[in-house]
Amino acid sequence: MGTGTTRHEIPGTTIFDGAEAQKGYALNKMCFSFNDGTNRAAFLDDEEAYCHRYGLSDDQTKAIRDRDVLRLLELGGHPYYLAKFAGIFRLDVQDLGALQTGLSKEEFQARLVAAGR
Amino acid sequence: MARIVGSIMSTHVPSIAGAMSRHAEGEPYWKPFFDGYEPVRAWLDEVRPDVAVVVHNDHGLNFFLDKMPTFAVGCAPQYLHADEGWGIPEVEPFPGDPQLSWHLVESLIGEEFDLTTCQEMLVDHAVTNPMQLCWPDPDDRAAIRIVPVTVNTVMFPYPSARRCYALGEAIGRAITSYDAEEDLKVVLMGTGGLSHQLEGRRAGFINKEFDLRFLESLTEEPAWATQYSGEDLVRLTGSQGVELLMWLTARAALLGGARKVTSNYHIPISNTAAGTVVLEPAA
Numbered sequence: 001m002g003t004g005t006t007r008h009e010i011p012g013t014t015i016f017d018g019a020e021a022q023k024g025y026a027l028n029k030m031c032f033s034f035n036d037g038t039n040r041a042a043f044l045d046d047e048e049a050y051c052h053r054y055g056l057s058d059d060q061t062k063a064i065r066d067r068d069v070l071r072l073l074e075l076g077g078h079p080y081y082l083a084k085f086a087g088i089f090r091l092d093v094q095d096l097g098a099l100q101t102g103l104s105k106e107e108f109q110a111r112l113v114a115a116g117r
Numbered sequence: 118m119a120r121i122v123g124s125i126m127s128t129h130v131p132s133i134a135g136a137m138s139r140h141a142e143g144e145p146y147w148k149p150f151f152d153g154y155e156p157v158r159a160w161l162d163e164v165r166p167d168v169a170v171v172v173h174n175d176h177g178l179n180f181f182l183d184k185m186p187t188f189a190v191g192c193a194p195q196y197l198h199a200d201e202g203w204g205i206p207e208v209e210p211f212p213g214d215p216q217l218s219w220h221l222v223e224s225l226i227g228e229e230f231d232l233t234t235c236q237e238m239l240v241d242h243a244v245t246n247p248m249q250l251c252w253p254d255p256d257d258r259a260a261i262r263i264v265p266v267t268v269n270t271v272m273f274p275y276p277s278a279r280r281c282y283a284l285g286e287a288i289g290r291a292i293t294s295y296d297a298e299e300d301l302k303v304v305l306m307g308t309g310g311l312s313h314q315l316e317g318r319r320a321g322f323i324n325k326e327f328d329l330r331f332l333e334s335l336t337e338e339p340a341w342a343t344q345y346s347g348e349d350l351v352r353l354t355g356s357q358g359v360e361l362l363m364w365l366t367a368r369a370a371l372l373g374g375a376r377k378v379t380s381n382y383h384i385p386i387s388n389t390a391a392g393t394v395v396l397e398p399a400a
Contacts, residue, residue, distance in 0.1 A: 010352045012319030017273035021182050032181050034202045070317070079316035079356065080176040080271060087203025092132070093388050097320040108321055109385075115323035116384025 016078050024076020030054035031081035040088050069099050119217075119292050119301035121398060122164040123378065124367040125157060126335075127247040128391040129173070129308045134205040134246055137253070153381025153393040154250050160378050160395055161251060166304035168214050168262045170221075170288060172366045173243035173308045174270040176201070179235075186233035187276050188284060190225070191265035192218035196240045208245045209255055214262035217295060221264060224291035230284060240265055247308045268366065270359050278350065279343040281362045285369025292370070307367025309360025311382070312353075313389035322355040323390045331361060332382060335394060336375050339368050357389075364394075374399030
């Protein structure tokens, strides 16, 4: 599935377009629901049931269970909605940056500081 | 009549709200960033705007992927903040200015911008953070009416830099043609940026060289960034660095030359190259 549009690849980056939005719709809709504290609690109460209720695929449900951010992105997750999923576990954007780049949080922070020199 | 007193461009990194609620502004990590707002507040004390037109991008509080407008204008009597899911403190509602909103809508659609109009609109950190940075006292914020303008940078294709620039110019013309009873002073705000990327193996990407060139362009060569496509901007500034589209829109609304009142640039705040600029229309 594509959008019929050719893109130039940007390494380490997914352009979130219509094809991605369609692939990740259920996953992102679930994460959007986490704006509401009642929904966050319902998710924590029974994660599998909550994923099922939103119609996530088996792969998406597994990636949620594994807290596998890179896989969730591959499966159509959008960073803004996934941030609400990560927020349930009090992970900030530097925790997520470290997870995605395979660095420790300290190494990831050092890299950011170096970009300012 | 109404006139534009200037444009404020400001980063809107979510962690800013947490730092302000902890009173951490003076800590070594935060100080170089917050110091950049002292001259902004001094300038605001002088020009005393009545209304802020806040060009921003929603991050999944007001809009979801089910309906994603390219450009949306708030036309509500007030705008509520709400739980964003990851624990930043909620702030008081912001008063709106529906009459100015509807005038903007008439004028912009009259210029063939196909807008979405919103009589209810939640505003997220992209509005609340810059408002708190500019007016830390809630009483001061309550005295400023806002008109939020939302630009889609959630889902490709985004509006082009050229189109955002044209929208900004049209906003400028709309405000200056507004037949207000009082002498209405309007400030533009463009929130977000500068270079940063949150997701993927390129998370943490920052491009200081590009940011500095962009900052320089704002006064003398404001349309410089319109040469770039949406994909170019992702490549050059990171997936979320494209928020410079808000800056371009707010800059273009000044309709002509601009003078820099103050400027600050600091790396990093969270994963972001943080920028703060105030421009006034050139006399």
